[in-house]
Amino acid sequence: xxxxxxxxxxxxxxxxxxxxxxxxxxxxxxxxxxxxxxxxxxxxxxxxxxxxxxxxxxxxxxxxxxxxxxxxxxxxxxxxxxxxxxxxxxxxxxxxxxxxxxxxxxxxxxxxxxxxxxxxxxxxxxxxxxxxxxxxxxxxxxxx
Numbered sequence: 001x002x003x004x005x006x007x008x009x010x011x012x013x014x015x016x017x018x019x020x021x022x023x024x025x026x027x028x029x030x031x032x033x034x035x036x037x038x039x040x041x042x043x044x045x046x047x048x049x050x051x052x053x054x055x056x057x058x059x060x061x062x063x064x065x066x067x068x069x070x071x072x073x074x075x076x077x078x079x080x081x082x083x084x085x086x087x088x089x090x091x092x093x094x095x096x097x098x099x100x101x102x103x104x105x106x107x108x109x110x111x112x113x114x115x116x117x118x119x120x121x122x123x124x125x126x127x128x129x130x131x132x133x134x135x136x137x138x139x140x141x142x143x144x
Contacts, residue, residue: 035073042067066094103133
């Protein structure tokens with residue numbers, strides 16, 4: 001069982017009950033689970049962000065963010081656009097939240113995931129190439 005499948009089967013409900021992460025599931029009309037993602041609160045060290053981003057922010061040591069902690073699509077549903085759909089749904093939910101968040105943060109599990117997020121306008125953190133962010137101001141413009 002792969003880690004994302006294991007998480008969904010064994011941990012997601014527990015994380016939801018304990019308010020650790022909020023899982024969201026894409027259920028197809030035939031009842032098949034096509035994929036899922038989780039959202040939770042996090043923070044990022046100001047010093048980890050690119051210099052041009054830091055210039056626009058207050059000088060707090062930590063800035064609030066939303067963590068897109070998991071995003072997975074069932075293998076049988078690959079190459080059908082469900083990953084992009086799940087990501088769009090996650091960004092929409094993050095943008096409409098009333099809780100302050102500077103950006104959506106992701107930790108790409110591999111190079112393919114990193115490239116996926118970069119195609120969706122996520123930016124790498126300078127010293128952590130597998131950790132990416134997309135500013136909430138940019139995300140909100142998507143849904144205007």
